Amino acid sequence: MPVIAVMYPSTEGMRFDETYYMQSHIPLVLQRWQPLGLTDLQVLRGIPGPDGATPTYTLMAFLTFGSMDQFKDAAAQHGTEIFADIPNFTDTTPVLQFNDKVG
């Protein structure tokens, strides 16, 4: 089952509205994509390391789909709407990465 990682780089002076993200963006993603094969969604918030280091990513989301074909179909149907919502909570561009869960 493919896991799509959506990783928002942490940059100086960036804007990231976590309240909007959690209360509006994530519900939109779930509403559109759960009926199309999204089976799990996890969110990690980057925090400073023990040495105070800034995290590379402000936030990372991991979306598990039943199959890559399901993801492609979900993206084709609602990707435009979901991606158009990103500027409502951040001015950074997320890094997307596709993965297989191996452990």
Added chain:
Amino acid sequence: MPVIAVMYPSTEGMRFDETYYMQSHIPLVLQRWQPLGLTDLQVLRGIPGPDGATPTYTLMAFLTFGSMDQFKDAAAQHGTEIFADIPNFTDTTPVLQFNDKVG
């Protein structure tokens, strides 16, 4: 509960021995750190996107500890040994990031 992300960047000509990683490195991490508060370990392997794009990270591991103090203690006791094992499976340096699970 803190989640430590260990992300191995994908670079041209890099070496990554996934067999060693899964059969020797991960068991070493579990053996040393489970008794010290490691409660979960997940591994994602980067795969090409639908457009054939190379993943940013060859592999990402996510280690959940009961608390940051437990992680600090675990790192103090066995970090040197575990980090010294990395050159046995790759010539890349992983990016470390600390996180809170928020969804």
